Amino acid sequence: MTTTIEDTAKALKELGHPIRLTIFKRLVKSGIQGLAVGQLQKELQIPNSTLSHHISSLASASLIRQRREGTTLYCVVEYDRFMQVISFLQDECCIESPSPIS
Amino acid sequence: MTTTIEDTAKALKELGHPIRLTIFKRLVKSGIQGLAVGQLQKELQIPNSTLSHHISSLASASLIRQRREGTTLYCVVEYDRFMQVISFLQDECCIESPSPIS
DNA sequence: ACGCTATTTCCATAAACATAGAAATAAGAA
DNA sequence: TTCTTATTTCTATGTTTATGGAAATAGCGT
Numbered sequence: 001m002t003t004t005i006e007d008t009a010k011a012l013k014e015l016g017h018p019i020r021l022t023i024f025k026r027l028v029k030s031g032i033q034g035l036a037v038g039q040l041q042k043e044l045q046i047p048n049s050t051l052s053h054h055i056s057s058l059a060s061a062s063l064i065r066q067r068r069e070g071t072t073l074y075c076v077v078e079y080d081r082f083m084q085v086i087s088f089l090q091d092e093c094c095i096e097s098p099s100p101i102s
Numbered sequence: 103m104t105t106t107i108e109d110t111a112k113a114l115k116e117l118g119h120p121i122r123l124t125i126f127k128r129l130v131k132s133g134i135q136g137l138a139v140g141q142l143q144k145e146l147q148i149p150n151s152t153l154s155h156h157i158s159s160l161a162s163a164s165l166i167r168q169r170r171e172g173t174t175l176y177c178v179v180e181y182d183r184f185m186q187v188i189s190f191l192q193d194e195c196c197i198e199s200p201s202p203i204s
Numbered sequence: 205a206c207g208c209t210a211t212t213t214c215c216a217t218a219a220a221c222a223t224a225g226a227a228a229t230a231a232g233a234a
Numbered sequence: 235t236t237c238t239t240a241t242t243t244c245t246a247t248g249t250t251t252a253t254g255g256a257a258a259t260a261g262c263g264t
Contacts, residue, residue, distance in 0.1 A: 005120050005127075013118025017252085021111045028194040037211060047254050052212055054252090071210045071261045086191050092130040092184075119222085139241060149224050154242055156222090173231045173240045 008088045011081070014061040019046065020054045027064060027077045034067060034076030110190045113183070116163040121148065122156050129166060129179045136169060136178035 015021050026043065027035055041051050055075055058064045062081050067074045117123050128145065129137055143153050157177060160166045164183050169176045 005123050009118050009120045009123045011118075012114045012123070016111050016113075016115025016118045018107050018111045019252095021107050021114070025107075025194050038209090041211095048211065049213080049254055049256090050252080053254090056212085057251095068260085071208095073211065073260095082191075082194075086188065089184075089188050089191070092127050121222095140239095143241095150241070151224055151226090151243080152222080155224090158242085159221095170230085173238090175230095175241060 008085055011061045011063055011085045014057045014063060017054070017057075019044070019050075020058055023051075023054060023075075024058060024063060024077070027075055028079075028082070030077075032076060032079075034074040037073045037075060040075065110187055113163045113165055113187045116159045116165060119156070119159075121146070121152075122160055125153075125156060125177075126160060126165060126179070129177055130181075130184070132179075134178060134181075136176040139175045139177060142177065 015024060022044070023040060026040065037051065037055065040055075041048060044051065055064070055066075058075075059066065062078055063085075064075050064077050067076055117126060124146070125142060128142065139153065139157065142157075143150060146153065157166070157168075160177075161168065164180055165187075166177050166179055169178055
């Protein structure tokens with residue numbers, strides 16, 4: 001799948017909110033087992049519905065996915081997708097930058 | 103200067119718009135001499151004021167700066183700042199990722 | 205079926221964002 | 235000073251986003 005401007009912009013936009021960036025960062029560190037919504041709620045101390053909205057935003061940008069286990073929903077980072085976004089940015093920063101290359 | 107969540111989120115938010123990401127990408131490739139606003143306008147074919155607003159957004163996130171030469175304003179990427187943003191993201195993706203490390 | 209826990213969706217509202225034409229400003233030349 | 239080019243700022247408007255309580259849904263146990 002080719003990464004497009006629209007695609008990447010969408011991901012960056014969703015990450016471009018303090019709470020969502022915090023959530024995402026926390027999820028990245030939780031690894032592939034992810035983290036339960038309840039656990040996130042406990043750590044962040046924000047209203048359930050606000051958290052749900054933010055989680056939904058990250059999912060809409062395919063940055064995370066959710067896995068249910070009984071009544072518990074886990075949020076898991078889509079690492080490949082995240083790598084794509086970073087790669088897109090790196091492709092930008094490595095061309096004609098003021099570093100030794102230029 | 104330490105990169106904070108707020109800081110990074112701000113940068114990501116500003117990059118999280120198709121046109122702004124396109125502008126930024128174009129500027130990165132133009133190198134340290136930057137690019138004139140007029141040139142950007144020619145390439146992007148969007149109204150002057152819309153372009154100005156977008157440029158202002160990128161500047162407000164310290165992703166670019168402007169340099170005047172007579173009546174011409176050049177936009178130049180703040181590469182250090184950009185590197186910081188990328189580093190922040192990479193710090194996230196290299197810890198407990200599903201790669202061989204875990 | 206009922207009750208409980210976990211979480212999302214609905215609904216409403218205020219704030220923020222994106223857009224673009226018009227007006228204003230900045231700089232240079234005559 | 236006037237005129238011209240380059241660009242920003244102002245103004246207005248419509249759209250989108252962020253927030254959070256209430257209602258609804260999902261899953262499980264009794």
